[in-house]
Structures are given as C-alpha cells and as structure tokens.
Amino acid sequence: MADLRELYQETILDHSKKPRNFHEIAEADASAVGHNPLCGDRVTVYVRLRDDTIADIAFVGQGCAISKASASLMTDAVKGKSRVQAHQLFQLFHRMVTGKPGDPVNTAGLGKLAVLSGVSEFPVRVKCASLAWHTLEAALESKKEIVSLE
C-alpha cells in the first residue's frame, strides 16, 4: 500500500515550503514556461550557461507541493552540470517516477532526487513531478513557446 509519508517526505515538504533558487534571472541565456492546464500549475525556468555548462538556474511559478519541490530539487541537482548530464539525469528521474506502482524503484544515480520516488505510487502525480524537467529541456533547446502537459 502506498504510504502518504513516502509521497510527502520531509525533504519534499521543506523544498515546497522553502523552494531553493526561487527567483527570476534577469539576464538568462535561456528560459521557458511550463504549464499543466489540468491543475493550473505554471513554472518558468531560467538558465545561465557557461559554454555547455549550466552555470546558474532558477525558477518561479505556482503549483502543488510535488511540482514545487521537484522544481526546487531539480535546480540544485543540475547546477554545474553539462546539458548532456542534465538530460541524462532527467531520463533517470523520469524512469524512477514512471515506474509501475508496487515495482521496485531504481534510484541509482539520482542522489537527493530519490526522495521523489514515492510519486511512482501515484501515477496521476507524475506530471506534477516532471513539469519543471520538461520545462528545463525546452529552455535548453531554446524553445520559446509554452510547454503544455496535457
């Protein structure tokens, strides 16, 4: 049975209440807006690049605890990483949260992001957890249009 405390771990609640890197970046090299119309979640991700490295990253927006915590944890996790590394991290993260409920969860290589593994027990919340990541991908690909998760 899915445990509430698995979904709402202390770290997640902490990041949702006090999100890290929660501000705009005035002279961002890339940014994108993500929107989940189903729940009204909206996030803007800003990135500063040095060569191929994410030198700085921040976000603003509103959403549920899962989407806010995920965005906050993501910014911590990818800062200082190359684009390719950030993309690979997203792949690992996506695999973790979209695992079938009840199946063993693979958190290898995910570090602190592993606290979001409980999301796999709540498939309807996967979009909340992945909104910021999709938005980061769009920013890095310099898509200026709004990412919409239907």
Added chain:
Amino acid sequence: MSKAEKTLLNVPKIQADFPILHRKIRGKRLVYLDSAATSQKPRQVIDATTDFYMRYNANVHRAIYELGEEATREYEGAREKVAAFIHARSPNQVIFTKSTTEALNLVAYGYGLKGPIQAGDEIVGTVMEHHSNHVPWHFVRDHKGAVLKYVDIDDEGNLRMEQYDELITKRTKIVTVSMCSNVLGTINPIKEIAKRAHEAGAVCVVDAAQAAPHLPIDVQSLGADFLAFSGHKMLGPTGIGVLYGETEALEATEPLLGGGEMIREVHLGRASWNDIPYRFEGGTPNIAGAIGLGVAVDYLTDLKMEAVRAHEMEVTRYALDEIHRIPGVRTYGPEDVKQKAGVLAFTIDGVHPHDIASILDVEGICVRSGHHCAQPLMERYDLPATARASFYVYNDSDDVDVLMAGIRKVQEVFA
C-alpha cells in the same frame, strides 16, 4: 447543528445497492465524494444494461422480429420515463444524446449556427458555466457574428440578477444558464431568468447536468425552452444524455447528425427528415445506455426527488457546519443550503488542491481537485484550483466525518 441522522433516505439500504461502495481503496473504505463528476451506479442499472445485451439485443425502430420489438419498446419506454421525470408534456420532447455536452452542442449548432441566429444577435450566458456551456456559443459567435454577454456573480456565488435588466436587449435571442453550478453549488432562479428571456423574445437554454440528479425538475413550470442533462451523473450509464426541447423551439432546430434513423426518405442528393425527436437521433443510439438511464430514473423516482433534495440539504448543512470549525479552510459558494446543492468547493491555506486530493485519496476519499471545467469561474475568484467534495444519495454524515478527519490530516502533513 447535530449530525444529519434524521435523514429522509435509508442510506445503508441505498449503499447496499451500489456494489462499488463495498470495495476498499488503499485498504480503506471507499468514501466517494465526486458525484458531481460522475455518480456511482446501483446494481439495478448495471443489471438492466447487461440484461439488454444478454436477452434482447437488437437495433431499434428497424427490426420486424420480436427481439427488435422488445428493444424498441424498452428504448421508447426509457424516453417516457425521462419525460415523466422532468414533467415534459410529451415523450417526443425528449431527445437522447451522448451527453449534456452533445445536447448543448446540438442546440448551439441546430438553433444557433444553422437556425434563426443572425449577425449581431446576442447570447447571454453567465460566468459560472461549465466549459460545455461556454465553448459551443463561442462557435456561434465565430461563425454567425453573434455577440456573447455574461452575467457576473457576487462574492458568495449568486448570479447578479439585476444585470439581466441591462444585458438582455431586443437583440437577445438566447439566454443560457446552468440550473446548478458544478463548483459553487449555486441553484439559479431558472423560472425568473426564463421569464426575462421570453419577455425579450429569446429562448432559454438550461444546462441541468448538476440539477437533474439532485433537484425535482418541472420543465413546464421552469419555462425552459431547451434543457440538457447527462445520465451518468444521475445513477445512469455513461454515454447517454438528454436534450429536452419545447416543441416550437425543436421545430426551429436543424439536426446535428445526418444519417440513419433521422430521415423519412433519402434520394441521391436530397433527403426529408423524420419526425421529432427521431430527427435528432441520427445513427444507432446508445440503446443500453437509454434503458439504463430509464432504470436510474425509476430508482430516483422510488426514492422521491423531494427526499433526495432534502437529504442532500441535510448532509450539505452538516458538512458546512463541520468544515467551518476547522481553521484555515475556505469554502466557496452560497452558505444557505436552500440556495446550494450538495457541492462543496474548498481550499486549505498553504496547501495546493492537488496535494489535498492525493492525501485524501490515501484515506480512501475521492474528491476532485482542479478547475472543474469552469476556468472562467476560477478566474472570477482568482483561484488556480480548488478541491471539491460532492454528495449524493449514498453519502451521509459518516462520510462527512471521514472527510473532515482527512482535511485535518492534510493540515498535519503540511503543518
């Protein structure tokens, strides 16, 4: 106020009729509080649809043989039951559709796009409508040049009736309004609105999706020209809806679907139409759905809609009283249960509605979270989303108690 024990419905007996209410969700008793999205179905309805496929499945209005005769009799019997349920003068005023949405689109298409609406004619809606009573009228504006106007609400969620004085003019051809809001629970004064529409020579279109399952409806006394509702919100199957129409209004409406059933004669390049209501039922209809809806209507009629309404008022009053005891919880919509159906939209300070719904889910409680297909209304309140609990005949004060304990749990998690 004490718990709603003195109910007019025998809730345990009703619950026994709903197989799904006996399953467990994440190890807990299922507390289903999302009937405004779709109701659960009693065994009688499930059995009736199965029975059709098991014993007398055949197409309607075509077959010469006995099976087809039976299927047609049951299908038309369902139409008669629905007509009696809403006090229509004749079963011929009842058109089966797939949903409220299709019914409203049929009116927007057949009376708006193809019917008597001209450029500059006005359609008066409200800000509290469900998307299905907004978007079809956008089509009419876009293709016919009609002008859309909206009546606002006050902060408690009641229509600002005085605005009709200004908004309804000589150019108004359609006044459309929900009988009951799917978010606020507000029950709107349809009789008064229809009267004002008629004084201006306009027709009154009523979205009764949230009303037909919960309130006694008398279309003649309401004065509605068109009234739409869905089977699945009133104990019936999904995929079956109803459009009621005043005969004169239906005669001015063009069919939405061309094909079998809706014609009298077809020649290459031309066709003449069947009588109303068959004119509007092109294609093989949802026969099992209609029969199931007929049995749902029987079930509600046996309970008596007055008793259903009285029961829901008691449960809603109890829920409002209890939720107001919890600090940090806000509710939306009328406080007076005489003006409110069994719909309770709420937010908890500092907690997103999605998180509310997830935590309640772990407790076995089904509530809706989101914009409830009423984004213009959410914008009116400047809210991205709310949680929403809604009550029906199988809910009682015990369910309300479980909900309140769940809300306190949400607050603990986010403390």
